[in-house]
Amino acid sequence: ASKQAGRNCVTFFNTEMGAAALARDQTEVALKRAVQTKEFILHYQPRLDIRSGKIVGAEGLVRWNRPEHGLVMPDAFISICEETGLIDELGKMVLEIGCAQAIAWRHAGLDLDLSLNVSPRQFSDSGFLPLLKKLASQTDFPHGHIELEITETVLIGDHVSIAEKLKAITAMGYRIAIDDFGTGYSNLSYISRFPLTCLKIDRSFVDQLPTSGPIVQLILTLGQQIGARVVSEGVETQEQLDWLIEHNCEEAQGYLITRPLDVDGFEAFLQGNAPTGVA
Ligand code: C2E
Ligand code: MG
Ligand code: MG
Ligand code: MG
Secondary structure (H helix, E strand, C coil): CHHHHHHHHHHHHHHHHHHHHHHHHHHHHHHHHHHHHCCEEEEEEEEEECCCCEEEEEEEEEEEEECCCEEECHHHCHHHHHHHCCHHHHHHHHHHHHHHHHHHHHHCCCCCEEEEECCHHHHHCCCHHHHHHHHHCCCCCCCCCEEEEEEHHHHCCCHHHHHHHHHHHHHCCEEEEEEEECCCCCCHHHHCCCCCCEEEECHHHHHCCCCCHHHHHHHHHHHHHHCCEEEECCCCCHHHHHHHHHCCCCEECCCCCCCCECHHHHHHHHHHCCCCCCC
């Protein structure tokens, strides 16, 4: 009987794994189509300037509006896009949507910075710099107000060529943020050689405040030293925000302020929290 059960077990697992592989394949096929038919949208999560209490910007976060599935979150498809190379097309779309939105906000008289996520593979693609150049040459492109979020992984490797690439990008009018800061393995001695304008403290540290206080303070000091603003990600409680106020962190982002919102929701949110410099 136990042999029988063992056999059943094997069959069960094979079927399960087969089902997972099939779902993965179907997702991949659907993603290929989705990239062509542009099934992606951005949601926007406000960035709070802690000192002034004003919303000074937003992070654009991609969502897949998958037919018959509803809104799919990035954790379910970004890695597949990275593995298959679809990320170049998806990343291009995200930058196009984001830049168009930033220009529209300017036209509406809203003074907002917009951060957009760039994946490591997208960053190393030869088409990335030409794309940025093309976007920055658009009429009314908000120079200095689009920030590209890269992860520490991007900074590993030949630091001279990475620094040159980052300098070329900032010369076009983009700013550079390090996302999920503190979780990667970037060489701290090179950090000051890169033209960084922002460090985003990973949610895992913010979540552990005040226990993680020494680490967060270290990042705040580092930011000051290199002239980069520090944003705390994933702020969920008033206690966390109070700690950040007390320790002079520049910006906060998180569910305490609001979850990411679709563009209409974001603009409605701003109505109740007027951003600075409204014309
Ligand atoms: P991320 O760039 O670190 O973005 C922050 C993530 O934390 C978002 O998840 C956001 O919804 C979530 N978050 C914000 N505040 C809180 C909070 O208070 N508590 C908790 N528990 N979570 C919070 P989301 O939108 O699911 O995005 C996940 C990741 O997917 C992003 O992490 C980013 O790495 C990636 N991603 C999103 N959009 C893009 C994109 O356009 N391109 C690329 N390459 N990656 C993207
Ligand atoms: Mg990000
Ligand atoms: Mg992050
Ligand atoms: Mg993250």
